[in-house]
Amino acid sequence: MAEEIVNRVAKSPLITFDLEEFFPEGQRLRLDMSQWLEQGFILREKEFRLALKSFDFTPYNNAYVALECSTDA
Numbered sequence: 001m002a003e004e005i006v007n008r009v010a011k012s013p014l015i016t017f018d019l020e021e022f023f024p025e026g027q028r029l030r031l032d033m034s035q036w037l038e039q040g041f042i043l044r045e046k047e048f049r050l051a052l053k054s055f056d057f058t059p060y061n062n063a064y065v066a067l068e069c070s071t072d073a
Contacts, residue, residue, distance in 0.1 A: 027063040034071045041073035 036051050038044055 024064070028066065029060055029063045030066045030068055031060065033067060033069045034073065037069070037071065037073055040071045043073075 033043075034040060036043065036048050038047070
């Protein structure tokens with residue numbers, strides 16, 4: 001009484017696609033926000049705004065930027 005083995009996955013309407021086709025090309029950079037924190041964990045809005053005005057963001061143009069904080073803030 002050997003039953004026939006049926007590959008249900010092959011018969012299913014699943015669609016297979018390659019995720020790498022959807023991966024956008026471009027440079028990826030990290031921006032650590034801890035450089036603007038006072039004592040490593042306090043963000044003071046006034047000082048933060050002044051620091052952002054003087055920060056050079058040109059290296060981040062046309063790049064994918066990941067914001068991170070390397071401290072436990």
